[in-house]
Amino acid sequence: MAKKMHDTPNLDQLEDGPWPSFVTGLKELAKDKDYVVDLLGQLETSYRTKKGYWKGGTVGVFGYGGGIIPRFTELKDEAGKPVYEDCTEFHTLRVMPPAGMHYDTDTLRQFCDIWEKHGSGLIAFHGQSGDIMFQGATTDNVQKAFDEINEMGFDLGGAGPAVRTSMSCVGAARCEQSCYDEAKAQRSVLNTFLDDIHRPSLPYKFKFKFSGCPNDCMNSVQRADMAVIGTWRDNIRTDEAMAKQWFAKHGMDELVNDVVARCPTKTFQLKQIKNVKTGPSISSVAISDTHAIEIDNHDCVRCMHCINVMTGALAPGKDKGASVLVGGKSTLKIGGLMGTVIIPFMKLETDEDVQKLVDLGQRTIDFFAENALEHERTGEMIERIGLINFLEGVEVEVDPNMVSTPRTNPYVRTDGWDEEVAKINAQKIKKQQAA
């Protein structure tokens, strides 16, 4: 039995209502832990004064420079003594989850046992970067908890100016839209940079995220310094039985208004069967005895909409891989940035393919480490130095897929134009000869 609970009239109101309550959970823990009784006391104070009372500091585990988020209370009386003395330290361990965040119950129960013993008993599945967050331990207990979690085969994630913990979608494990082995790519890339995860020494954070298709369920385009988003190069696959089944259920209005009209490039057409084109870039499938869908895949931007609506009837092609975008980030300092395409397509099937992605990550991080200013993300660095300088630094050739439009102003010195053209022509000839 723990000590008596503090009055928490504000937090109590968060026990009302139908959604699961974290306050009820904390109160359960507080039955046995003075630590959580006082955590609730401090949190209630925040609810009353509308102020936060945790400050950072330096806490770590032996051998690593990051992965622990230290928190010390600043809620002190006039003599400098903590108001809630049983909860003056509330550090978090960031632990990297398996790709796709799959668990068996034995693993989760072991986590619970360890965290009940050494920590507050509060675990968040998961933080915004994807970490399992073991929230709330004293400085003395951080190492003990880590040692046991580490013995289970789990390792700390990133914090500070480091390569950060990554996420991938459920992907190949359960999703028909998966265009590459997200888990393998995530693990191969991340485990190459363990030193940069555990010993923060980059200019600022660097995030990789892995989405299996352009639906981008990992929100990688706006958050990841390097977003790996699945796509395909060949034609959308079709299944006539399922297409007819879809049409029988949904009808012409839905097909026209929800699918045809929403195709961003209008390459998705509805035609009488007798008028349907054939050709190497055409996907077509009958939806009734009279009508068929026709897609010219050269004009398809792989947005996923028609496939999302008519899953099973339509599917991504077989020549799958990923696009790589660099430089996504949130607000600070220059405003939110979306990632920019730097690799329109790369295969990710063989170990050699995945190694190419790892190499690209390595070159990007090396360039970032050398060239970014302190506290500057890749997107900000690229904005400052220009995309061309970045591409040359990471040895990637320019490609019109990298821009929405070519430049709209003449403010550029072009006296190297002829040399560039000669270079491009030489590469063309080389490619033709190789073919």
Place this chain on the structure above:
Amino acid sequence: MNQAVQEKPAAKRKPKETGVPDNKKYLHPLMAKNYGNWKYHDRPRPGVLHHVAHSGDQIWTVRAGTQRQMDVGTIRLLCDIADKYAEGHVRFTIRSNIEYMVSKAEKVAPLIAELEKHGFPVGGTGNSISMIAHTQGWLHCDIPGTDASGVVKALMDDLIVEFKREEMPNRVHLSTSCCEINCGGQADLAIIVQHTKPPVINHDLVANVCERPTVVARCPVAAIRPAMVNGKPSLEIDETKCMCCGACYPPCPPMQINDPEYSKLAIWVGGKNSNARGKPTFMKMVASGLPNNPPRWPEVSVVVKRILTVYKDDARPWERMADWIDRIGWPRFFEKTELPFTKYLIDDWRGSRSTFNASTHIRF
């Protein structure tokens, strides 16, 4: 006998630098068997996904909402349910929903009944309002303007009906952030702290706590400069330049940006990460000045619900928030949601010109 170990009994344990664990052993056996070979899925009811593999194998997934910050008792309860009613495997979604996978359709109903019996709402699939992506707030963050879990709990209490249904025009992703750094990320609708006054500086502490050049460099508008104040090295702010973003506060806690009254909440809409239909979009600020009013933030809830209700009534099937506003236009968005369009919603940051209407495309 290992002599080295004997001589140094106090040697600290070296970490096993194992990195991201292999997920294969945690996968449900049917997911491991059909890895990369799924054909399609449908949704038999809200909260349930039914995936069919090319092999003919089928798997049913039941998705339920959680509070994200979970006590071990709750996690053990979720495990008990997995062991008794599912097949011992779970996964979590990016929005902190838990998913149970089962190999037989008849296991779905008892699993749902058990989850709901214990207060875990089943839903969050398809065209629902899913769980809110959120941050740490007062519970754990060192710079929070407000709480996270509490805001989310209060809002989800109001939105749970739409979590359990699939009646929205398209999926709705929400996020909250306790400061303008916006760890919550882009969403169809986001609630983010918006400070309205410059930081209050404790000049006695700056010299000892802050690396002053770092703080100066952090300011997006170069409003901070070194200064001697009361004979001590400190920092001063050009308050005519300061736009109250709070970027200086993390590297310099004596520059307190959070204020119980002047730190407000803003609402943003139309963020989208998916490439479906249009390209990914950033969200746009549509309301601000809402009070930071714990424990249940009712003023925020009113605006959020109003926007979502109008969107639900007015958007066509498959229109995300951004797609809907693209069709109806911003004037009508503000008209329909009865939100005031103030001068503060016209961008004056770099790149703002691209947000101006350079055409006569005007709806009447």
